[in-house]
Amino acid sequence: MSLSSLQIDKEWSLFLDRDGVLNERIVDGYVTRWEEFNFLPDVLEAMKVFDELFGRIVVVSNQQGIGKEIMTEGDVVKVHEKLEEQVKKNGGRIDSIYFSPHLAKEGNIMRKPNVGMALKARRDFPEIRFRLSVMAGDKLSDMVFGRRLGMKTVFISDNIRDLRKGHKLIDFAFPDLQAFASHLNQSH
Template sequence: MAIINNKTYDTLFLDRDGVINVERKNDYAKNISEFLFIDGTLDALSILSSKFSNIIIVTNQRGVGRGIMSESDLESVHNYMLQQIEEHSGKISGIYVCTDLYPISINRKPNIGMAFKALEKFPQIDFTKSIMVGNSRSDIDFGQKLGMYTILVGDKYPKSDAVFNNINAYFPNLYQFSLSL
């Protein structure tokens, strides 16, 4: 269990691109050679795995919907990612993906469909005892809609951006967050 401000959290939701791996500007990690872990992420996931009952990845992957990559390509990338995480003593409970193109899709963040898919498999999840870590507004909005503690990571936005008014915490990366617990 992770404790922040005297409150206990047992489930961690993570975005993928820009949180776990380097986000490819105007592109997608279409294969293993393009999937690069952000420095410290594998160590962070090892630390976080000891503190959370479940770590759930929720990721929009529009590249599949656009035909830039296949479901099989995405599965290969995720298998590689999971293998590397496990080799570094980390664990991921589930990966939920939305390949839909349109913002109206219930599963496309900031909409909350992927969270409820996770809840089907892990009915013990309490969203108010969960943390969402992401690098974009849609991740933060996703977490807020569910009553989660929200953490922004990365350098996508200047510090003057309004997104910083709507988060519970900011860290430069997942590793720095893991060290704070």
């Protein structure tokens, strides 16, 4: 299967993880305020490409720092408002951002790899069809999330060993979001 064979158009939806995909992941920590949020290189350019190709673009992010009381839901909402603002200002689009405040050990339906955030997105955007959706993330739990819903999965990692894994949950792998966007753009 190749990306071009998917014939991605405005009927397709893109689900994106946040930390490690859109912004730098803080090792053993959390983005608790906007000043700690650093876009990964060329993400804003990639978001412009995605805006042209996908009908819906949503972010789905586990934010267990809330459950650990390191930050509040309000803190996360403020970061997400700035994220959406910056993407829009640079010619891209995020239709909605969903996050789970739950701890990993809780096993809550809203926390990836469980599918609660995707179901909520489909309630908000009934035109979303999971079989015409792509999940891009940097963890295998993102791939499980996508696969459970019948989505195509894109693994984002700059670690060459990760990209060579060829894991059965991974349909496509790219070193970063811009490489994924460039590949899609060339396929169009």
